[in-house]
Amino acid sequence: MARLLRPFEYRGPQTVGEAVRMLSEYDAQARVLAGGTDLIVSMKKRQISPRYIVYIKDIPDLNYVHYSQETGLTIGALATHRSIADSSIIKDRYNLLATACNKVGTPQVRNMGTIGGNICKAGPSQDTPPVLLVLDARLKLVSLGGERVVPIDTFFLAPFKTVLQQGELLTEIQIPNPPPVSAGCYKWATKTVAVDETLVGVAVLMSVDSADGVCTDIKIALGSVAPTPMRARQAEEVLRGKRIDDRLIGQAAQVAAGETRPRSRADFRRRMSRHLVSEAIAETWKMIR
Amino acid sequence: MKEIATFMVNEKHYELAIEPHMLLVEVLRDELGLTGTKHSCGIGSCGACTVLIDGRPVLSCLTLALTVRGKDITTIEGLAQGTTLHPIQKAFVEHGAIQCGYCTPGMILSAKALLDKNLNPTDKEVKHALSGNLCRCTGYVKIIDAVLAAAEAMSKEAHP
Ligand SMILES: Cc1cc2nc3c(=O)[nH]c(=O)nc-3n(C[C@H](O)[C@H](O)[C@H](O)COP(=O)(O)OP(=O)(O)OC[C@H]3O[C@@H](n4cnc5c(N)ncnc54)[C@H](O)[C@@H]3O)c2cc1C
Ligand code: FES
Ligand code: FES
Secondary structure (H helix, E strand, O other), X not given: OOOOXXXXXXXXXXOHHHHHHXXXXXHHHEXXXXXXXXXXXXXXXXXXXXXXXXXXXXXXXXXOEEEEOOOEEEEEOOOEHHHHHHOHHHHHHOHHHHHHHHHOOOHHHHHHOEHHHHHHHOOOOOOHHHHHHHOOOEEEEEEOOEEEEEEXXXXXXXXXXXXXXXXXXXXXXXXXXXXXXXXXXXXXXXXXXXXXXXXXXXXXXXXXXXXXXEEEEEEEEEEXXXXXXXXXXXXXXXXXXXXXXXXXXXXXXXXXXXXOOOOOOHHHHHHHHHHHHHHHHHHHHHHHO | OOXXXXXXXXXXXXXXXXXXXXXXXXXXXXXXXXOOOOOOOOOOOOOOOXXXXXXXXXXHHHOEHHHHOOOXXXXXXXXXXXXXXXXXXXXXXXXXOOOOOOOHHHHHHHHHHHXXXXXXXXXXXXXXXXXXXXXXXXXXXXXXXXXXXXXXXXXXXXXX
16 A cells, blocks of 8 residues: 555635535545545545545634534534544533544544544444434535535445535534433444454434333444444334333344344344344443433 | 645744645655654554644644644654653653654653643553554553653652
8 A cells, every 4th residue: 555645736725615616616526635534544545546635624613512402412524533522512411422433543533533524434334323323413515506404314325425416515413402311322343453443333322201111212223234324223113112121122132133234244243233232222221211 | 736834843833845745744754854753554553653733643644734734743853852851751761661662752642642631640541542552562561651650750740
């Protein structure tokens, strides 16, 4: 692998408007650069050699974590994993997101890498998408033509492929308030490599009726076990409306494992899915009970 | 096409003409001769190329130099005052935390970022802070001992 980059032209827009104008003008010849922890590696591997690099990190106002009771949580696409993991409102109300961001890479990678880059990279093993799926996140995409907001469960199409159009920029992640009596967690197993790439990631968000202890709603999402991050909807059905016990957790975990579609190391990934789903539900149930 | 850019490295200003595709590690080593920063894996895995940008550890092998114009860049050369070593450097020497030395600049800068915020870290916090820096020689124990010893020395200095 080459350790140096091929030449390209550099653009450093100062506003979102300027950035999308450049992206639309350069079209397929341009790539957005945020933290670079993914793109620069792909460029060194000569997987892509863009003619134009549009560096967006100098755009002010895209790096924030806001919370309000009315609108919930909004995160700028340039917020780093470090800033999300350190945010007290996220640690407090969306702890599973803090956990996932704290899992990404190494301290250096968390200082550089952005949540926007994590979502847009769209590899099967990215850590924030399963969590964003159970949190019902919506993504604001801006282009020269205007903006649209898409639910994250319609964003991913295939490995490294999303609905993001050429010339479109992800600017904000919108996350509603979690349901009143709810809890969630993120669990993972890693490959044994220099940096612990996720082999299976599992996010769970559950709400219960505080009066009778029945699970009123549950969302389960998995990463790295299918071409895109996925919900385990059949497993959710096993638990929804029921009083949770160990037998039911075991059953849901088995159903979830059956819903996965791993491309490689399929047997191991399914077993780990079953184990982690079971652990994640049990832990969430313990937090909320 | 080359661009003129101003960099602030170890509190010194440098004006350089650089190509947009140049990485920070290339500028530091090849243009400024600051070869303390090491270039190893080139893909973000090892941490040998770690420098501090505005006090935070980042990887100079994955950073375009143009993106850190005007930012406060600290490399290992910025730690010693003349011939007086920084307490972390001193502790690394005293605890035998250096063998081949290739990982050392990155290790020390990651440790500095931690100790600048927390002079009383636990064993676990030290390991977490150094988790992006790989060492193939020491087995890490002496490195962790050195960082803990440096923390103690530095907090004594701060609160004599
Ligand atoms: C050593 C190492 C370890 C890693 N470990 C993990 C890990 O454990 N878990 C994990 O999930 N990832 C991991 N990664 C991958 C990567 O660090 C993360 O996915 C990170 O969040 C990427 O963000 P970035 O800002 O660096 O993206 P960049 O590299 O800047 O961009 C990534 C892609 O997204 C596009 N893009 C970025 N921002 C936007 C935007 N706002 N709008 C439109 N397109 C955009 C870029 O064009 C590019 O295609 C690791 C990487 C390294 C080098
Ligand atoms: S050389 Fe930069 S992380 Fe290995
Ligand atoms: S001392 Fe040789 S790599 Fe750490």
